Amino acid sequence: MKFVDEYRDAHGVAELSGEIRALVTRPWKLMEICGGQTHNLLRYGIPELLPPEISLIHGPGCPVCVTAPELIGKAVEIARRPEVIFASFGDMLRVPGPLGSLLAAKAEGADVRIVYSPLDAVNLAHRHPRREVVFFGVGFETTAPATAMAVWQAEREGLANFSLLAAHVLVPPALEAILGSPRRAVDGILAAGHVCAVMGFGEYEGLAARHRTPIVVTGFEPIDLLEGIRLLVAQLEQGRAEVENSYSRAVHRDGNLEAQRMLHEVFTAGPREWRGIGSISDSGLHLRARYQEFDAERRFPLPAVAHAPTDLGCLAGEILQGIRKPRECPLFGQGCTPDAPIGAPMVSSEGACAAYFRYDRRSV
Amino acid sequence: MCLAVPGRLVEILPDENPTLRRGSVDFAGIRKEICLAFTPEAEVGQYVLVHVGFALSVIGEDEANRVVRLLNQAGDWE
Ligand code: SF4
Numbered sequence: 001m002k003f004v005d006e007y008r009d010a011h012g013v014a015e016l017s018g019e020i021r022a023l024v025t026r027p028w029k030l031m032e033i034c035g036g037q038t039h040n041l042l043r044y045g046i047p048e049l050l051p052p053e054i055s056l057i058h059g060p061g062c063p064v065c066v067t068a069p070e071l072i073g074k075a076v077e078i079a080r081r082p083e084v085i086f087a088s089f090g091d092m093l094r095v096p097g098p099l100g101s102l103l104a105a106k107a108e109g110a111d112v113r114i115v116y117s118p119l120d121a122v123n124l125a126h127r128h129p130r131r132e133v134v135f136f137g138v139g140f141e142t143t144a145p146a147t148a149m150a151v152w153q154a155e156r157e158g159l160a161n162f163s164l165l166a167a168h169v170l171v172p173p174a175l176e177a178i179l180g181s182p183r184r185a186v187d188g189i190l191a192a193g194h195v196c197a198v199m200g201f202g203e204y205e206g207l208a209a210r211h212r213t214p215i216v217v218t219g220f221e222p223i224d225l226l227e228g229i230r231l232l233v234a235q236l237e238q239g240r241a242e243v244e245n246s247y248s249r250a251v252h253r254d255g256n257l258e259a260q261r262m263l264h265e266v267f268t269a270g271p272r273e274w275r276g277i278g279s280i281s282d283s284g285l286h287l288r289a290r291y292q293e294f295d296a297e298r299r300f301p302l303p304a305v306a307h308a309p310t311d312l313g314c315l316a317g318e319i320l321q322g323i324r325k326p327r328e329c330p331l332f333g334q335g336c337t338p339d340a341p342i343g344a345p346m347v348s349s350e351g352a353c354a355a356y357f358r359y360d361r362r363s364v
Numbered sequence: 365m366c367l368a369v370p371g372r373l374v375e376i377l378p379d380e381n382p383t384l385r386r387g388s389v390d391f392a393g394i395r396k397e398i399c400l401a402f403t404p405e406a407e408v409g410q411y412v413l414v415h416v417g418f419a420l421s422v423i424g425e426d427e428a429n430r431v432v433r434l435l436n437q438a439g440d441w442e
Contacts, residue, residue, distance in 0.1 A: 036367050089416070117417025119399060139416075142368065146416045149401060153384070194368045197413065197421050250413060250423055259402040259420065 034192030035062030035350025057322030072097025118150035173283035200255030276317025314343030
């Protein structure tokens with residue numbers, strides 16, 4: 001309970017934690033989707049505030065963690081080309097792939113640049129007309145509309161030296177795969193507030209009904225997280241499986257229609273490979289035919305990068321589906337640390353392994 | 365990386381194309397140019413939730429203050 005003193009609203013936390021204790025009669029496994037929520041749950045010691053019946057498992061909600069090693073390999077190959085300026089969000093640079101990380105490629109001379117926004121990559125293409133600017137589009141539905149806007153703008157401006165390496169992924173198909181899996185380990189889902197701010201939560205209603213699983217749209221503060229957990233436990237104990245929105249101050253059922261319109265203008269859903277999980281149908285965003293000239297995979301045809309054993313022994317797949325916990329991995333903290341990561345969940349600050357390493361040192 | 369951060373819209377910048385409406389957003393003293401294409405309803409003085417250079421929604425001042433407080437506590441978001 002060491003973080004309790006930091007809460008401005010320690011009273012609210014204690015009250016919620018008490019309500020959850022009063023509700024629970026049986027063991028329940030709850031999964032949060034979002035890596036930002038994983039980080040906060042661990043940072044604020046929330047697992048310690050819960051009754052022993054409740055276990056929190058951590059879903060695939062870190063786009064950095066789920067990007068397939070093959071795609072990191074393609075990114076490195078493209079980045080190494082002398083004519084290319086490779087633009088990426090900073091989080092992706094340290095992720096290990098079959099040809100090493102983008103950071104290692106940069107150290108060897110590749111022109112890899114960190115950008116804050118996809119629009120910064122479009123501006124780079126304007127400023128360097130003789131170079132090929134490739135943007136690594138990574139992220140969930142929160143980020144994808146921004147990438148879509150960058151491509152849309154490049155098309156509108158006839159910007160011939162801009163292209164996209166598309167790695168965007170969608171949450172509902174991954175949830176479908178996790179909830180429909182014979183190894184399913186979850187009873188209830190905390191849905192990510194910021195993804196829902198863009199997409200709304202209509203899509204989750206079918207999922208909740210089909211898989212008889214309650215889903216609660218949840219924010220990021222300790223109070224938000226506990227409230228989400230309380231609502232899930234109440235539903236589970238009462239045998240309900242509904243979608244509830246406990247983050248109504250930022251999320252509406254329909255989400256942001258302008259952002260969705262741009263997303264659908266530029267992208268269409270297709271299969272995508274998730275690190276450690278495998279291919280999930282309709283879980284990736286691919287450029288529509290009209291925008292295919294901006295597809296970096298077409299512009300720079302590459303031989304398939306063999307899946308070199310960069311992450312031998314890494315349990316990322318099981319961690320990302322909530323089947324195992326980070327400290328069940330024999331490499332956790334012994335050979336795999338944030339400074340020398342073996343698998344992606346240890347690379348990103350939002351990855352479950354990194355969050356446990358940082359905030360839950362009991363078993364290291 | 366999915367984190368969205370609140371800031372106050374202080375100015376709407378002129379652009380001939382309304383689809384690319386931009387504004388200047390103040391994040392606790394640091395100003396950044398942000399794309400307002402997805403929040404056409406945003407007005408100067410309101411708080412917006414910003415992710416990778418785009419305002420994703422207009423939020424109340426209370427919510428903005430709560431998030432800023434949380435971020436200051438965490439202090440280590442990348
Ligand atoms: S501790 Fe390291 S090796 Fe083990 S699952 Fe996590 S990232 Fe993979």
